[in-house]
Amino acid sequence: MTLQGVRWTADQVLALAPDDASRKAGSKLGSAGPWSEAGSSDEGTVWGLCRGSGSRPYQTVVDIADAGGPAYKCSCPSRKFPCKHALGLLLLWAASDATVPPGQAPDWAEQWVAGRRQRTAEKKAAGAAGSASGSADPEAARRRAERRAERITAGATELEQRLADLLRGGLAAAEQAGYGLWEEAAARMVDAQAPGLAARVRELGAIPSSGPGWPVRLLEECALLHLLDEGWLRREGLPDELAATVRSRVGLPVSADGPPVRDRWLVLAQYDTADAKLTTRRIWLHGADCGRTALLLSYGAAGRAPELALPVGLALDAEVSAYPGAGQSRAALGEQFAAPAPTRIRPPGVTTAQAAARYGEALRDDPWLESVPVTLKDVIPVPDGEVWQLVDAGADSALPLTPVARTRPGLWRLVALSGGAPVTVFGECGHRGFTPLTAWPESEGEAVTLC
Amino acid sequence: MIRTSAPVETPAAGAWEELVTTALLGTDRRTPPGGAPGRDAPSALLDAAAVQTVRRRAGLRPAPAAKRPEPAPADRRPPLPAAAARRLAVLLADRPGAAAGGRRSTMPDLMELLPQWLAAANARGYAAPPEALPALLDAARGRTDLRPAALAFAGPRALWLAKLNPDWRFALRATPGGGAAPHGPEDADRIRARWEEGLFAERVTLLTAIRARRPADARELLATTWATERAEDRLMFLDSLRTGLGPDDEPFLEQALADRSRNVRATAAELLSALPASALAARMAARAGACVAVDHTHATPTIVVEAPHECDAGMERDGVVPKAPTGRGERSWWLGQLLEAAPLRTWPARLGGRTPQEIVALPVADDWQGELHAAWCRAAVRQRDAQWARALLGPPSAPEAGGPGAVSLAERAKLLGTLNAAERADWVAGFIATHGLSEAFQLLGVCAVPWAAPLGRAVVDALNIARDAGSYPWSFSGVMGLAERCLDPAEASRLDGLLAVPDEAEDASPGAGGYWAEAFQRLVTTLRLRAAMAEELDAP
Numbered sequence: 001m002t003l004q005g006v007r008w009t010a011d012q013v014l015a016l017a018p019d020d021a022s023r024k025a026g027s028k029l030g031s032a033g034p035w036s037e038a039g040s041s042d043e044g045t046v047w048g049l050c051r052g053s054g055s056r057p058y059q060t061v062v063d064i065a066d067a068g069g070p071a072y073k074c075s076c077p078s079r080k081f082p083c084k085h086a087l088g089l090l091l092l093w094a095a096s097d098a099t100v101p102p103g104q105a106p107d108w109a110e111q112w113v114a115g116r117r118q119r120t121a122e123k124k125a126a127g128a129a130g131s132a133s134g135s136a137d138p139e140a141a142r143r144r145a146e147r148r149a150e151r152i153t154a155g156a157t158e159l160e161q162r163l164a165d166l167l168r169g170g171l172a173a174a175e176q177a178g179y180g181l182w183e184e185a186a187a188r189m190v191d192a193q194a195p196g197l198a199a200r201v202r203e204l205g206a207i208p209s210s211g212p213g214w215p216v217r218l219l220e221e222c223a224l225l226h227l228l229d230e231g232w233l234r235r236e237g238l239p240d241e242l243a244a245t246v247r248s249r250v251g252l253p254v255s256a257d258g259p260p261v262r263d264r265w266l267v268l269a270q271y272d273t274a275d276a277k278l279t280t281r282r283i284w285l286h287g288a289d290c291g292r293t294a295l296l297l298s299y300g301a302a303g304r305a306p307e308l309a310l311p312v313g314l315a316l317d318a319e320v321s322a323y324p325g326a327g328q329s330r331a332a333l334g335e336q337f338a339a340p341a342p343t344r345i346r347p348p349g350v351t352t353a354q355a356a357a358r359y360g361e362a363l364r365d366d367p368w369l370e371s372v373p374v375t376l377k378d379v380i381p382v383p384d385g386e387v388w389q390l391v392d393a394g395a396d397s398a399l400p401l402t403p404v405a406r407t408r409p410g411l412w413r414l415v416a417l418s419g420g421a422p423v424t425v426f427g428e429c430g431h432r433g434f435t436p437l438t439a440w441p442e443s444e445g446e447a448v449t450l451c
Numbered sequence: 452m453i454r455t456s457a458p459v460e461t462p463a464a465g466a467w468e469e470l471v472t473t474a475l476l477g478t479d480r481r482t483p484p485g486g487a488p489g490r491d492a493p494s495a496l497l498d499a500a501a502v503q504t505v506r507r508r509a510g511l512r513p514a515p516a517a518k519r520p521e522p523a524p525a526d527r528r529p530p531l532p533a534a535a536a537r538r539l540a541v542l543l544a545d546r547p548g549a550a551a552g553g554r555r556s557t558m559p560d561l562m563e564l565l566p567q568w569l570a571a572a573n574a575r576g577y578a579a580p581p582e583a584l585p586a587l588l589d590a591a592r593g594r595t596d597l598r599p600a601a602l603a604f605a606g607p608r609a610l611w612l613a614k615l616n617p618d619w620r621f622a623l624r625a626t627p628g629g630g631a632a633p634h635g636p637e638d639a640d641r642i643r644a645r646w647e648e649g650l651f652a653e654r655v656t657l658l659t660a661i662r663a664r665r666p667a668d669a670r671e672l673l674a675t676t677w678a679t680e681r682a683e684d685r686l687m688f689l690d691s692l693r694t695g696l697g698p699d700d701e702p703f704l705e706q707a708l709a710d711r712s713r714n715v716r717a718t719a720a721e722l723l724s725a726l727p728a729s730a731l732a733a734r735m736a737a738r739a740g741a742c743v744a745v746d747h748t749h750a751t752p753t754i755v756v757e758a759p760h761e762c763d764a765g766m767e768r769d770g771v772v773p774k775a776p777t778g779r780g781e782r783s784w785w786l787g788q789l790l791e792a793a794p795l796r797t798w799p800a801r802l803g804g805r806t807p808q809e810i811v812a813l814p815v816a817d818d819w820q821g822e823l824h825a826a827w828c829r830a831a832v833r834q835r836d837a838q839w840a841r842a843l844l845g846p847p848s849a850p851e852a853g854g855p856g857a858v859s860l861a862e863r864a865k866l867l868g869t870l871n872a873a874e875r876a877d878w879v880a881g882f883i884a885t886h887g888l889s890e891a892f893q894l895l896g897v898c899a900v901p902w903a904a905p906l907g908r909a910v911v912d913a914l915n916i917a918r919d920a921g922s923y924p925w926s927f928s929g930v931m932g933l934a935e936r937c938l939d940p941a942e943a944s945r946l947d948g949l950l951a952v953p954d955e956a957e958d959a960s961p962g963a964g965g966y967w968a969e970a971f972q973r974l975v976t977t978l979r980l981r982a983a984m985a986e987e988l989d990a991p
Contacts, residue, residue, distance in 0.1 A: 010537040014544065027541045028559060031983060033976025051972070091541065095534055095983075164493035170477025219474045223500035352513040360509040367505045383615060384517035397513035412585035415615065419581060419608050420522030431508040441581070448582040 008342065011449060012311030013090040015270060016070065018304065022080050022087060029088025030095065038092060039103035044339050046093045046100060047109035050085045052076065060085040061109040062093075063116060065339035070309075073112050081305075148193050152250060155192025156229040159185065159201070163226055171215050171222075175208045196251030200225050224368055241326035245366050248325045256332035258322030263287035265294070265318055266345045267310045268373070268426045269437035271451035274302070281306040284373055284426070284437070285320065285331075286347040293347075293373045294320050294331035308333070312438055313447035314340035327365025329373060346440055346447075347426060349377025352392050352399045355429045371430025378422035378442075381415045388415075390434055393422040402433040410450030414439050417448050425450075467503045470496065523611035528578035534987040535572070536580050542568055543586040559977035563936055565590065567900075567981065569600040571988050577604075584609050588619045598622075624652045646672055651684060658691045666695035670703055682712040689718050696722060701729050708768060720770020724792035725833050731769055732794045738766065739793035740801050742786055743823070746816065752803070754810075756819035758782035759789065783822050790826035795839045807842035828862045832869060840866040841874075847881030864893045876903035883909040888917060892929050901939035910934055911942065914971075915949060923963050924970040935974055940982035946975050 010030070017023040029035075029050065036057065038048030044065025049057040062082075063071040072086040093100040105113065162185055166174060174181075182205030189198035204225070207218045231238065231246040238246065248254050268284040279300040286293050298306035310316065319334035350358070355374040362372045378393040381401075388406060389398035405411060405427075417423055417439050427436040427450075437451045473481045478492035483499065490498065531539065542565045572579075579587060584605055591601035602609060602622055613619035645657055662669035673688050680688065689707060692700055700722070707719035708731070723731035738759070746755040759766075762773040762785050770792070775784035795807070802810050815823055824843060831839040843858055844866050845851070852863070867875045879894045880903075888910070898906060910930065917927055924931065949971040 010540045010544075014541075023544065027544055028561060030541060031559065031976065031980040033559070033972075033979045095537060095987075160494075163497060164491065167474055167493035167496055168477055168479050170475055170480065172475045173477070215475050216471055219471055219500050220504045222474075223497050223504045226494075226497035227501040227505075356511050356513050360511065363505055363509045367501075380519060382517050382519050389514065389517055391516040391519060392513075396516045398516040399513055409585060412612070412616065413582045416581045416584040416608065416612055419611065420520050431511060 008090070008094045008311060009313070009446065010091055010094055012313060013087060013094050015311045015449070016082055016090070016309045017087055018080050018082070022082075022084055025084035026087025026091060029084055030091025035089070035092060035099065037106070038089065038100045039105070040093055040100050041103065041105050043113075045105050045109060045113050046089055047105055048089050048092070048100070050076075050088065052085075058085050059108055060089045061105075061112055062086055062090060063113050071116060081307075148252070151192045152194045152197075152232065152252075155189050155194045155197060156232045156250075158188060158192075159197060160226065160229050160233075163222055163229075166222065171218050174218060175214075179205045181205070194251050196249050197225070197228070198251070200228070227367060241324075241365070245325035245327065245368075248323065248328065249366075249368050254324055256321040256323045256330075258324070258331070260319035260321045260334045261287065261290055261292070262317070262319045262337070263289050263292075264315045264343070264345065265320060266315045266343060266347065267312050267340065268293070268347065268375075269449070269451060270310060270312055271437065272306070277302050279304065279306055281308065283308065283310050285310075286345075286375075286426075287320070288315065288343075288345045291348070293329060294322070295329040295373070296320075296333055297330060310340060312449045313342065315343035315345055316340040325366070327362050327369060346424060347375040349375040349424050351395065352376060352379065352390065352397050353395070355399060355434070359429050359431070369430070370432075371428035371435070373426070374429040374434075375424060375426045376434070377424050379425055380420060380422055381411075381418050390425060390436070399429065399434040402430075402435045405433070405435045408451065410436065413448055414450050417441055466499075467507065470500050470503060474500065520615070521611075524607040526578040526606045526608055528576050528606065531572065531577045531580060532987060532990040534990055535577070535984075536583070538984055538987055539568065539572075539580070539583055540586075543583060543590060559935065559973065559980050560932075563932070564977070564981065564984065566597055566600060567936060568984055568988075569597070569604050571985060573600060573603050575988055577988070579605050579609070581608060584612055588613065588616075588622060592619065592621060624656065642672070647676070651687075655687055655691065658688060659694065662691050662694045666692075666697060667699060670700060674703065682715060685710065685712060685715050686718060689715060689722070692722060696725060698726060698728055701726060705730065708770070713772075716768075717770045717772060720792065721833070724770075724794075727794035727796060727834060732792070734765070734769055735789055735792040736794055736797045739789040740797065742789065743798075743801070745802050745813070749814075749816075752813060754802070754813045754815045754819070754823070756786070756815065756817065756823060758786040787822060787826045787829075790823065791829040791833065793830065795827065795830050795834055795836050807839045811842045811845075824858055825862065828858055828866060832865045835869050837869050837871075837874075840869040844878065847878045848885040852882060852886065860890060860893050864897050867894060867897050872899035873903060875899070876906040880906040880909035883913050888913045888927055888930050892933070895930065895933050895937070898937070900937045902937050904939065904942075907938050907942050908945075910938070911946065911949075918949075918963070918967045921963060924967050931970055931974060935977040938974070938978060940978045940985070943975050943978040943982065946971055946978070950975065 013030075014023050014026065017026055034051040035048045036051070038046075040046040045061060045063055047059075047061040050060055051057045058074055058076040060074040060076075060083075061072070070082075070090070072082040074083045074085045076083055076085055078084065089100075182201055186198045186202040186205075189195075189201055200221070204218065204221055207214050207221060210217065228246065228249055231242075232250050235243045235246055244254070265285040265287055268286050270281065270283045272279050272281045274280070279302065281298040281300070283296040283298070284293060285296065296308065296310075298308035300306035316336055317338040318336040320331045321334055322328070323330040323332070355372075355376055358374060359369075359372045362369050376390055376399070379390040379399075380393055382389045382391045382398065384398075384400070388401045388411065390401065391398040401411070414423070414425065414436055422442050424440040424442075425436045426438045427434050429435075437449070439448050439450055440446075441448075470483065473483045473496060478496055483492055483496040530536075542561050587601050587605050588609055591598045591605075598621070605622075609619075610622055613622035642657065642661070646654055649657065658669055658673060661672065670692065673692075677685065677688075685707075692704075704719045704723045708716055708723070710716050710719065720731060723729045724735060726732060742757050742759060744755055744757075746753050759782060762771055762781075766785070766789075767773055771785060771788045773781075773785075775781045798810060799805055799807070802813075805813075811824070811827075814820075827839065828843050830836070831843060844863055845858075858866070867878060870878070876898050879891065879898055882894060883891050883906075891910075891913075895910070901907075902910070911934075914927060914930070914934070918924070950968055
């Protein structure tokens with residue numbers, strides 16, 4: 001495999017940055033000035049020496065060809081990962097051949113890459129051996145699982161009681177009850193080891209202050225929470241697939257046990273959401289041959305970027321395994337056979353009517369589903385009073401954008417890209433509308449991220 | 452939420468309303484409809500609501516489309532080369548506010564390079580990448596100095612966008628005619644309509660745009676409504692005649708000399724005085740000539756000045772402001788105005804056939820020199836008279852050029868503006884070679900970018916001398932910042948010798964050598980970056 005002539009875009013490189021400060025610092029280092037002896041190898045290693053404030057330049061090396069996204073090493077003291085030097089080096093590499101010419105990696109870079117690759121191979125071998133032997137004590141594991149199920153059952157039963165009390169007194173009272181009531185209930189669900197229930201309960205608390213129409217939304221969410229409780233309490237009677245969906249919605253840990261599917265996976269979108277404790281990164285992939293859309297999740301502690309980073313618009317030759325449960329998009333990234341590389345693949349698109357129907361169908365498998373990933377073809381962003389729509393170029397139908405999409409700067413990138421002409425847009429389509437994440441111009445052109 | 456155009460089942464809508472009402476009131480007050488036997492009321496309500504919720508969501512249909520906006524007009528300019536587009540994204544990503552550093556690091560300040568990048572891209576006629584337009588508009592919104600270049604580069608699609616987003620309304624105002632700048636006679640009706648119905652700002656931009664291309668048309672347009680305009684509007688409109696001012700404008704300006712508003716009269720007089728062949732200029736020349744003469748009774752010929760004793764009605768009509776500002780003598784105030792408005796070319800004949808150089812060199816009696824030379828400076832700038840400017844500037848190596856003299860640095864900077872770029876650069880280079888950098892900042896600001904080779908060399912040499920003298924580089928941070936933006940990137944290699952940290956001399960400021968190396972490092976890095984930017988824009 002050769003990497004020469006296949007460069008990333010600056011956006012793709014900057015997407016790797018752990019925060020805004022690094023993005024800025026990295027940008028500044030992305031010019032030839034501070035760099036010397038930079039180069040790149042056919043095997044996907046990029047290296048260089050960066051002049052800093054100290055007397056010795058920093059040694060920076062990036063392994064582009066690594067499986068879970070690029071791997072970095074830098075002799076600087078930064079705790080950021082990747083550090084600004086790694087970002088700067090990649091920007092330099094992305095910008096031109098001249099400053100990062102092909103060549104033979106110096107010893108210090110070569111040793112690190114070789115060491116890494118050997119460790120990866122060993123880990124893989126060990127992993128293969130480990131899974132063959134199975135878990136240490138299946139009987140103890142079974143007892144642990146049983147105890148946890150009992151606690152969740154107790155939690156779900158208590159939650160049902162709380163919901164019944166709420167409806168007996170009326171939702172109108174919930175506006176006065178305030179946040180504390182729900183926080184306490186959520187804490188009880190955490191104790192019951194049902195994080196999925198806890199998260200839903202916590203969201204209930206925010207609805208009464210969410211503007212006009214809140215009683216409808218509160219009733220909907222209470223009803224769906226009730227449905228999940230009931231689903232858990234009666235899981236024995238459910239079809240296997242639906243039971244698996246209920247278990248994952250309640251928050252039981254599951255592992256991706258689907259058969260590995262090897263494909264050229266196009267990275268459709270990558271975006272982070274953060275709360276006080278956790279940064280969650282969602283990466284949407286599209287399989288060029290299998291046509292499936294898969295969701296990779298990666299987590300980072302609060303304020304830290306999750307480790308997996310796959311720049312939008314690249315494609316990776318890799319295996320992906322689905323998590324159990326009907327209607328679930330979530331998957332795990334398995335072995336990667338080549339580094340992510342730019343591609344001309346675009347996902348096939350549908351109309352707005354087909355997108356809405358697709359969400360409806362997906363609810364059959366998973367009634368708790370908020371949205372489904374969809375690519376809309378030939379749609380035009382159109383202002384509709386205070387809100388925006390995506391209108392089919394060839395029909396009189398449209399999907400409104402979600403409230404969150406309307407506040408993002410990406411909306412204006414989308415509108416600018418379109419200029420009133422049709423574009424292809426990938427995003428999440430659900431009952432609150434459509435959230436655009438990535439767009440492609442009608443004619444040729446690279447993917448533009450909107451999130 | 453997506454609107455449901457057709458509920459899955461007709462009674463469902465009613466049933467849902469009923470459920471919501473019951474839920475709001477509580478099942479203790481209202482019995483929910485239906486419900487399976489054996490279920491308590493709240494559970495039955497939740498059962499029914501769950502069914503309805505999933506049904507409502509599954510039955511969602513797209514909404515009817517709103518009215519589509521007119522598509523953006525096509526941008527016929529070629530797209531940026533790929534590397535240049537990436538560079539633009541990086542420059543725009545480096546927005547102020549993110550991680551403001553204290554001490555200037557060795558890294559270039561990218562935002563400072565954006566104006567240059569835009570100018571270069573505009574010079575090559577490239578179109579902006581559509582997805583970059585929001586960031587470009589945001590940058591232009593925050594920095595008015597960036598607006599003309601950013602909006603020119605952003606092109607027609609940016610104006611189309613600006614109509615959709617109130618944050619970018621400035622783009623519609625800043626661009627002549629809100630983007631659709633009128634061309635040709637077929638637009639006469641549109642021009643007339645906008646002139647008569649437009650907002651004030653729109654009318655100013657319209658007038659300015661027309662004046663830039665066809666000065667006479669603009670004047671005629673202004674004349675059609677002149678009598679009915681408000682005084683402050685008349686002032687602004689009159690100001691637009693500065694562009695492309697010519698002898699044809701004289702009748703209109705003469706008429707404005709009789710305007711009701713004093714400010715309008717003053718502006719008209721100022722504009723007329725910039726036309727050396729105008730009747731007003733001739734009248735002023737006669738008045739000024741009466742005040743200045745060469746006295747041969749002294750040992751050396753000396754200029755004697757006799758300031759006017761009164762400001763008569765004629766002077767006032769020609770724009771002389773009678774009331775002096777606080778702290779100024781009335782007579783010298785009137786004199787200054789007469790001298791400033793009189794055509795410079797009449798002086799050699801009046802003062803014994805001397806050249807401007809010889810006139811400036813004459814001694815002036817009774818401390819009038821400062822007043823006299825300052826007024827001539829203003830006249831040279833207003834009349835764009837390079838010969839007089841040269842005379843008043845004097846040789847750059849003259850001791851008074853750098854220190855207190857008849858002509859201040861600010862005046863020198865303005866005088867330099869009347870010279871051509873090469874002469875300007877040579878003069879400033881000569882100035883720096885004699886007087887060093889500490890006074891040069893203002894003068895450097897009027898030099899063309901990139902700096903001509905002799906000027907660049909003078910600046911680098913002076914920086915080098917400052918370093919050897921043992922001062923700290925931040926005493927020169929203003930010049931350093933200018934050098935980063937203005938030095939020709941081809942000079943970068945000449946700086947390589949300055950990057951090393953020198954051995955610390957005993958009398959030097961502690962650590963200065965290291966800081967200087969850092970400052971030069973930053974300078975070189977920025978120059979290399981600028982060279983790379985230019986290369987990227989020239990790539991096929």
